[in-house]
Amino acid sequence: MPDALLWPAADGVANLRQSTFARHWKNAREAAGRPDLPLHALRHYAAAHYAAAGATETEVMERLGQGSPGIARRYISGTGREAALVEALDAAARTA
Incomplete structure (x- = not known):
């Protein structure tokens, strides 16, 4: 679906907030041992x-x-x- 949200918020309707995404991205990088990965x-x-x-x-x-x-x-x-x-x-x- 071309208009589907890539990273929806928990409600499935709105976009994921940038601060929430940044927190998850930081945790994922650290878990992968790559805190430097953009x-x-x-x-x-x-x-x-x-x-x-x-x-x-x-x-x-x-x-x-x-x-x-x-x-x-x-x-x-x-x-x-x-x-x-x-x-x-x-x-x-x-x-x-």
Whole structure:
């Protein structure tokens, strides 16, 4: 549902208050041992893993609602797929 609340308040109707969200986010970061983790890091994590799963730059742009390929590239760089890509390239070279 495009108009659904991402983080509704306990009543399910209103938005979660910023102070309530901040408290929960702080507790979650501390429980994960990452008190330094900014909320925006979740966006980066999701975009990087979307790209690592095979999404193209354009698909990452669409997922994030970005209009700039440069911004999308910031998220998809360093996806950790180097070894798999080298293996695929090597396999393709052997069959050619």
